[in-house]
Amino acid sequence: xxxxxxxxxxxxxxxxxxxxxxxxxxxxxxxxxxxxxxxxxxxxxxxxxxxxxxxxxxxxxxxxxxxxxxxxxxxxxxxxxxxxxxxxxxxxxxxxxxxxxxxxxxxxxxxxxxxxxxxxxxxxxxxxxxxxxxxxxxxxxxxxxxxxxxxxxxxxxxxxxxxxxxxxxxxxxxxxxxxxxxxxxxxxxxxxxxxxxxxxxxxxxxxxxxxxxxxxxxxxxxxxxxxxxxxxxxxxxxxxxxxxxxxxxxxxxxxxxxxxxxxxxxxxxxxxxxxxxxxxxxxxxxxxxxxxxxxxxxxxxxxxxxxxxxxxxxxxxxxxxxxxxxxxxxxxxxxxxxxxxxxxxxxxxxxxxxxxxxxxxxxxxxxxxxxxxxxxxxxxxxxxxxxxxxxxxxxxxxxxxxxxxxxxxxxxxxxxxxxxxxxxxxxxxxxxxxxxxxxxxxxxxxxxxxxxxxxxxxxxxxxxxxxxxxxxxxxxxxxxxxxxxxxxxxxxxxxxxxxxxxxxxxxxxxxxxxxxxxxxxxxxxxxxxxxxxxxxxxxxxxxxxxxxxxxxxxxxxxxxxxxxxxxxxxxxxxxxxxxxxxxxxxxxxxxxxxxxxxxxxxxxxxxxxxxxxxxxxxxxxxxxxxxx
Numbered sequence: 001x002x003x004x005x006x007x008x009x010x011x012x013x014x015x016x017x018x019x020x021x022x023x024x025x026x027x028x029x030x031x032x033x034x035x036x037x038x039x040x041x042x043x044x045x046x047x048x049x050x051x052x053x054x055x056x057x058x059x060x061x062x063x064x065x066x067x068x069x070x071x072x073x074x075x076x077x078x079x080x081x082x083x084x085x086x087x088x089x090x091x092x093x094x095x096x097x098x099x100x101x102x103x104x105x106x107x108x109x110x111x112x113x114x115x116x117x118x119x120x121x122x123x124x125x126x127x128x129x130x131x132x133x134x135x136x137x138x139x140x141x142x143x144x145x146x147x148x149x150x151x152x153x154x155x156x157x158x159x160x161x162x163x164x165x166x167x168x169x170x171x172x173x174x175x176x177x178x179x180x181x182x183x184x185x186x187x188x189x190x191x192x193x194x195x196x197x198x199x200x201x202x203x204x205x206x207x208x209x210x211x212x213x214x215x216x217x218x219x220x221x222x223x224x225x226x227x228x229x230x231x232x233x234x235x236x237x238x239x240x241x242x243x244x245x246x247x248x249x250x251x252x253x254x255x256x257x258x259x260x261x262x263x264x265x266x267x268x269x270x271x272x273x274x275x276x277x278x279x280x281x282x283x284x285x286x287x288x289x290x291x292x293x294x295x296x297x298x299x300x301x302x303x304x305x306x307x308x309x310x311x312x313x314x315x316x317x318x319x320x321x322x323x324x325x326x327x328x329x330x331x332x333x334x335x336x337x338x339x340x341x342x343x344x345x346x347x348x349x350x351x352x353x354x355x356x357x358x359x360x361x362x363x364x365x366x367x368x369x370x371x372x373x374x375x376x377x378x379x380x381x382x383x384x385x386x387x388x389x390x391x392x393x394x395x396x397x398x399x400x401x402x403x404x405x406x407x408x409x410x411x412x413x414x415x416x417x418x419x420x421x422x423x424x425x426x427x428x429x430x431x432x433x434x435x436x437x438x439x440x441x442x443x444x445x446x447x448x449x450x451x452x453x454x455x456x457x458x459x460x461x462x463x464x465x466x467x468x469x470x471x472x473x474x475x476x477x478x479x480x481x482x483x484x485x486x487x488x489x490x491x492x493x494x495x496x497x498x499x500x501x502x503x504x505x506x507x508x509x510x511x512x513x514x515x516x517x518x519x520x521x522x523x524x525x526x527x528x529x530x531x532x533x534x535x536x537x538x539x540x541x542x543x544x545x546x547x548x549x550x551x552x553x554x555x556x557x558x559x560x561x562x563x564x565x566x567x568x569x570x571x572x573x574x575x576x577x578x579x580x581x582x583x584x585x586x587x588x589x590x591x592x593x594x595x596x597x598x599x600x601x602x603x604x605x606x607x608x609x610x611x612x613x614x615x616x617x618x619x620x621x622x623x624x625x626x627x628x
Contacts, residue, residue, distance in 0.1 A: 035053055035054050035055055035115050035116070035117030036051065036052075036053065036054065036105075036106075036107060036117030036118045036119045037051065037052050037053070037054035037117070037119070038051070038119060039119060039120065040119070040120045040122070041119055041120070041121050041122065041195075042122045042124055042194035042195035043097045043101075043121060043122070043123055043124065043195045044097070044123075044124045044125070044126050044127075044193070044195040044196045045097060045098070045099065045123060045124070045125060045126045046096055046097065046126055047097055047195065047196065047197070048093060048094060048095050048096070048097065049093070049094040049097050049101070049105075049121055050086055050087075050091070050092075050093055050094075051091065051092055051094070051105055051107065051119040051121075052086065052087045052089060052090060052091025052092070052107065053089055053090040053091070053107050053109050053115055053117050054117065055089075055113075055115060056089055057089060057090065057109045057111040057112060057113050057115060058111055058112040058113075059111045059112050060089065060090060060109055060110070060111040061110045061111055062074055062108075062109070062110040063075045063076065063085070063089075063090035063091075063092075063107065063108070063109050063110075064107070064108045064110075065083070065092050065105065065106070065107055066105070066106040066107075066108075067101070067103075067105060068100070068101065068102065068103025068104055068105065068121070069100065069103075075090065075091070075092050081095075082094060082095050082096060083095075089109070090107055090108075090109035091107075092105070092107065097121075097123055098123070099123055101121060101123055102121055102122060102123040103120070103121060104118050104119070104120055104121075105118060105119050105121055106118040107119075122194075122195070123195075124193070124194060124195040124196070126196075127151070127193065127196075127200060128200075129200075130149060130151065130191070130200060130202045132149075132150075132204065134204075134205040134206070134207050135147075135148075135204060135205065135206045135207070136207050136209055137176070137179040137183070137206065137207070137208045137209070138179060138208075138209060138211070138234055138235070138236070139179060139180060139181065139208050139209065139210040139211065139234070140178065140179065140180070140211075141176075141178070141179040142176075142177065142178050142179075143175060143176070143177065144175070144176045144179055145173055145174075145175050146173060146174050146175070146176060146206070147172075147173050148172040148173060148174065148187065148189050148202070148204055149171075149172045149189065149191060149202060149204075151172070151191060151193060151200075152171075152193075152194065153170075153171065153172055153191045153192055153193050153194075154169075154170070154192045154193070154194060155167065155168060155169050155170065155172075155191075155192045156168050156172035156189050156190060156191045156192065156202075157189070157190040157199075158172070158174055158187060158188075158189050159187065159188040159189070160183055160185075160187055161182070161183065161184070161185035161186070161187070162182050162185075163182075163183075172189060172191060179208055180208060181208050181210075183206060183208060184206055184207060184208040185205075185206065186203055186204070186205055186206075187203070187204045187205075187206055188201070188202075188203060189201075189202040189203070189204060190202075209233075209234035210234060211232070211233075211234050211235040211237070211311075212232075212233060212234060212311075213230050213231065213232060213233075213293070213295065213311055213312075213313045213355075213389065214229070214230075214231045214232075214233050215229065215230045215231075215293065215313045215314075215315045215355065215415075216228075216229060216315065217229070217315060217317045224281070224282050224283075225279055225280065225281050225282075225283070226279070226280040226283040226287060226317065227267045227277060227278075227279050227280075228244060228267070228277060228278050228279075228280070228291055228293070228315055228317060229267060229268060229275065229276070229277035229278075230242070230244075230276045230277065230293030230295060230313055230315065231268065231273075231274060231275045231276060231277070232274040232276070232295055232297070232311065233274070235274065235297075236299065237274075237297040237298060237299040237308055238271065238272075238274070238297065238298050238299070239271040239274055239275075239276060239295055239296065239297060240271075240296035240297060240298050240307070241254065241256070241294075241295070241296035242254075242255050242256060242266075242271070242276035242277070242278075242293070242294075242295055242296075243255070243293065243294040243295075244264075244278045244291055244292070244293050244294075245291065245292050245294075246286075246287075246289060246290070246291055246292075247289065247290040247291070247292060247314070247353070248289065248290075252292075252294075253278060255267075255276075255277070255278045256271070257270050257271055262281075263280065263281050263282070264278055264279070264280060264281075265278070265279045265281070266278065266279070267279040276293060276295045285319075287317070288317050288318060288319050289316075289317060290314055290315070290316050290317075290353045290354075291314070291315045291316075291317060292312060292313075292314055292315075292390065293312065293313055293314075293315060294310050294311070294312045295310060295311045295312070296310045297309070297310065297311065311389070312386070312387060312389055312390055313355045313389040313390070313415075314352075314353065314354055314355045314389070314390055314391050315355075316353055316354045336424075336425070336426050336427065337426070337427040337428075337429065338426055338427070338428050338429070339429045339431055339435045339454070339456045339457075340400045340428065340429070340430055340431070340456050340457050341400065341430075341431065341432060341433050341456040341457050342400055342401065342402060342430050342431070342432070343399050343400065343401075344399065344400055344456070344457055345396060345397065345398055345399060345400075345457075346396070346397055346399075346400045346428075346457060347384050347394055347395070347396040347397075348361060348394065348395050348408055348410065348426050348428070349384070349385065349392070349393070349394040350393045350394070350410035350412060350424040350426075351391055351392055351393070351424075352391040352393070352412050352414070352422050353391060354391055354414045354415065354417075354422075355388065355389045355390070355391060355414070355415040356388040356389070356391055356392075356393060356412050356413060356414060356415055357388065357413050357414070357415040357416070358370070358388065358412075358413045359371065359388065359393035359410065359411060359412040359413065360410075360411050361395050361408055361409070361410055361411070362408065362409040362411065363404070363406075363408065364404070364405070364406025364407055364408060364428075365403070365406075369381055369395060371383035371384070371393070371394070371395040371396075374396075378398075379398065380397065380398055381395055381396060381397045381398065382395070382396055383395065383396075384396045388415075389415070391412075393410060393412050400428075400430050401430065402430050404428060404430055405428055405429055405430040406427070406428060407425055407426070407427050407428075408425065408426045408427075408428055409423055409424070409425050409426075410423065410424040410425070410426065411423055412424075431456050431534065432456070432532045432533070432534065433455060433456055433460075433525040433528050433530075433532035434453050434454070434455060434456070434462075434504065434521065434522070434523050434525060434532030434533060434534055435453060435454065435455075435456050435532075435534050436451075436452070436453050436521060436534040436535065436536045437452040437453065437454055438452065438536070439534075439535070439536060439537065440536070440537045440539060441536060441537070441538050441539070442539050442540075442541040442542070443508070443511045443515065443516070443538050443539070443540065443541060444511065444540070444541040445510075445511055445512065445513060445540065446510050446511065447509075447510060447511055448507060448508060448509035448510060448511065449507075449508050449509075449511055449538065450494055450505060450506070450507050450508075451467065451505070451506045451508070451519055451521065451536050451538070452494065452497075452503070452504075452505045452506075453465075453504040453505070453521035453523070453534055453536070454502050454503055454504070455502030455525055455532075458502075459501045459502040460502045460525055460526050460527075461499065461500040461501075461502065461525075461526040462499040462500070462502060462503075462504060462523040462524065462525060462526070463499075463523070463524040463525075463526065464476065464478070464499070464523060464524060465477055465478060465493075465499055465503075465504035465505075465521070465522075465523045466504075466521070466522050466523065467491075467504075467506050467519055467520065467521055467522075468519065468520040468522070469514070469515065469517075469519060470514065470515065470516065470517025470518055470519065470538075471514045471517075475487055475491055475506070477491070477492070477493050477506060478493055478499055479493050479497065479498055479499065480493070481493045482495070483507070483509070486509075490508060490509055490510060490512075491506060491507070491508060492506075492507050492509075493505060493506065493507070494506065494507050495507075499523075502525075504521050504522075504523045506521075511538075515538055516538055516539065516540050517537070517538060518535055518536070518537050518538075519535065519536045519537075519538060520533055520534070520535050520536075521533060521534055521535075521536065
């Protein structure tokens with residue numbers, strides 16, 4: 001048995017030796033392929049190919065080339081100008097490479113040594129440009145492989161936005177540890193291609209899509225239906241619930257696949273497609289306005305499904321006849337006033353009835369602040385509010401300074417809507433812990449007025465409330481003092497206000513002259529050791545002064561008119577006379593009087609009837625004179 005095994009082994013060795021000798025003898029020419037340099041060559045159309053015998057041969061007498069088409073010639077006398085001798089040994093330069101040049105090129109050199117070798121030539125298409133659709137990545141995606149080209153390249157140099165260039169060997173792809181907005185933009189790629197000396201410049205657009213809600217509405221006028229949708233896009237999460245609620249309503253609607261109450265029903269391609277929508281059949285005017293949609297989400301984390309925070313957004317639904325004009329300037333509620341305490345954290349809030357993509361605030365001095373997330377560090381300011389998707393834009397500052405007082409402007413950019421920003425204005429007052437709501441109050445004597453001071457930074461309880469009148473009379477007051485038990489019969493606490501709401505308020509009814517001037521309100525705010533106070537100036541209403549002047553002027557005018565009327569009446573009745581005639585009448589009166597008196601003074605007798613006749617004649621003449 002052992003003899004047979006040994007015999008077989010000896011036979012195998014002999015056969016191997018015979019085969020090896022046969023291979024060397026029969027394939028000597030094939031083994032010389034390695035003499036051709038390079039063994040394989042890729043050349044782009046129109047470029048040049050350089051091939052040669054890779055070994056040095058002394059006393060070269062001939063260097064023949066055989067083309068893939070079978071044409072043979074000596075490199076020292078080529079058939080045309082496309083070919084020329086190259087290198088010090090046996091080599092060939094092929095200019096303006098064509099498609100028919102693809103194949104095996106054989107070189108044979110004759111000299112001290114005869115050698116033959118060949119090169120496999122591959123002709124590549126000339127690629128002058130490369131374009132592809134944008135690459136979409138999900139924000140927060142980890143270990144994502146980004147394929148930058150589909151070319152069979154040797155290497156590429158990749159320049160990302162805001163990052164240093166990186167050299168990639170082999171196929172052009174990169175792996176991102178985490179996708180975020182920093183990698184979004186145009187990537188510049190330089191690609192090294194076989195058969196091409198110059199690198200190919202490639203630009204790839206990379207978009208990082210953040211998870212968001214795609215919201216809107218559709219009017220189906222033919223079926224008289226209103227479709228409101230709130231779909232989740234750019235996410236791997238799944239929907240768990242879908243809810244809609246009017247901003248002015250106290251309840252909402254729970255919609256899901258295949259569910260309807262006859263008026264409200266599900267709209268979309270299902271939760272599996274991450275669609276959240278609601279159809280309102282035969283909508284009325286109450287169905288138009290601002291809707292809030294809420295979408296519940298879940299996601300696989302490891303081997304478990306974990307509930308994720310719900311996403312919310314606002315959908316502003318207008319009647320079919322109305323159209324949104326995004327380029328029109330929109331002011332919300334006009335100027336509002338916020339009172340804050342110096343050196344205390346304060347918040348400015350703006351709201352819109354549409355979802356927002358961003359918002360920012362402008363300081364009275366022109367400085368711009370864009371609120372950012374609060375990371376619990378020593379930040380100067382941060383975002384405050386539920387979310388921009390719900391139209392809430394708020395900013396909180398770590399402390400208030402006197403220089404912050406003035407008019408602030410809030411700018412809000414609607415989501416997915418280009419045009420002029422929505423604006424709102426806020427007047428900021430930086431005061432002590434207690435501040436006058438209105439610093440100057442116009443009051444009318446005999447009428448009523450209100451002096452109101454309140455706590456800064458929202459409602460905070462007061463331990464007491466007091467006022468100091470211009471005549472230095474102090475008044476302590478709270479909500480127990482009403483108009484029925486008013487102090488001095490005219491000072492009482494303003495109804496529907498309370499000390500524990502931070503209200504220090506005084507009603508004066510009626511206002512008297514001694515109330516005109518500077519008042520002081522003072523109170524101790526909760527958690528404050530020092531009393532807070534502010535001043536209010538009560539001014540006599542200019543309307544009252546004008547009214548009094550008008551009354552006096554009117555009275556004088558009426559009196560003048562009455563006097564003139566009396567004069568005219570008396571003049572016509574003869575009681576008043578013309579001054580010239582009055583003098584004549586006066587003289588005549590003297591004469592008449594004398595004539596009347598004279599007879600009675602004489603001691604002699606006289607005729608009384610004659611005196612009477614004369615008297616009547618004089619009276620008649622006087623009457624005639626008065627009439628004329």
